[in-house]
Amino acid sequence: TQSTRPQRLLGAVQKNATRGDPRSVVRAIDHFCRHKEWAMNVGDEKGCILDSVVSEVNPAAVLELGTYCGYSTVRIASLLPPHAKLITLEFNPDFAAIARQVIAWAGLEEKVQLVEGASGDWIPKMKEQFGVKTFDLVFLDHWKDRYLPDTKLMEECGLLRKGSVLLADNVICPGTPDYLEYVRSSPRYTSQYFKSHLEYTKVEDGLEKSVFLG
Numbered sequence: 466t467q468s469t470r471p472q473r474l475l476g477a478v479q480k481n482a483t484r485g486d487p488r489s490v491v492r493a494i495d496h497f498c499r500h501k502e503w504a505m506n507v508g509d510e511k512g513c514i515l516d517s518v519v520s521e522v523n524p525a526a527v528l529e530l531g532t533y534c535g536y537s538t539v540r541i542a543s544l545l546p547p548h549a550k551l552i553t554l555e556f557n558p559d560f561a562a563i564a565r566q567v568i569a570w571a572g573l574e575e576k577v578q579l580v581e582g583a584s585g586d587w588i589p590k591m592k593e594q595f596g597v598k599t600f601d602l603v604f605l606d607h608w609k610d611r612y613l614p615d616t617k618l619m620e621e622c623g624l625l626r627k628g629s630v631l632l633a634d635n636v637i638c639p640g641t642p643d644y645l646e647y648v649r650s651s652p653r654y655t656s657q658y659f660k661s662h663l664e665y666t667k668v669e670d671g672l673e674k675s676v677f678l679g
């Protein structure tokens with residue numbers, strides 16, 4: 466039977482990356498996506514911006530919406546201080562299964578909790594289920610029309626504190642117009658656009674960094 470693209474991406478990691486070496490896992494995925502098959506990972510160019518924001522925030526609690534194959538999960542988790550935790554939500558069981566193996570190959574299982582389910586169902590349960598108070602950093606990279614409703618849900622559930630950072634992928638391509646309008650016009654956020662390119666292409670895209678003001 467035919468393999469799927471995520472399965473072939475995992476194969477490239479197992480073939481070309483060193484177990485326990487997150488950077489080699491990131492490099493193997495980027496090489497696969499640039500030279501073999503494009504896939505919707507945040508990629509190396511936007512990934513450097515992601516890395517700099519993670520390092521600046523130095524978060525103890527991170528939420529990622531949309532794990533896919535775990536590329537950004539590995540990038541973020543590899544930069545976390547000891548005892549910091551990354552919770553990543555993925556509702557497609559096939560993607561979740563691949564991501565678990567990518568995260569394991571990187572040796573980052575201790576820092577990552579992959580939750581199989583929908584953000585809308587799990588965001589309201591974060592406190593009771595995972596003992597989370599608030600998130601220091603949220604990386605949004607799931608369905609683009611869900612960025613805004615899920616942000617409002619996180620606000621309502623008290624998961625954001627003064628200074629919490631939201632970092633959103635794809636605000637230009639495919640685009641998240643309602644989310645962008647909201648974080649840029651709301652007095653409760655200060656927003657900054659990091660211009661870049663759609664992963665592995667020359668098409669414009671970028672990340673929006675929004676700090677919640679409480």
Ligand SMILES: CNc1ncnc2c1ncn2[C@@H]1O[C@H](/C=C/CNC(=O)c2cc(-c3ccc(F)cc3)cc(O)c2O)[C@H](F)[C@H]1O
Nearest residue numbers: 505531532554555556557582583584606607608611638639
């Ligand atoms: C809605 N709640 C969810 N809860 C848990 N997991 C979820 C939820 N929603 C989706 N997922 C999960 O999160 C992932 C979804 C990622 C979506 N990403 C994109 O579409 C996306 C698209 C492009 C793109 C650009 C140009 C072009 F020509 C073609 C594609 C580039 C990008 O960087 C992207 O991130 C996963 F697939 C889904 O199961």
Ligand SMILES: [Mg+2]
Nearest residue numbers: 507606634635
């Ligand atoms: Mg993306």
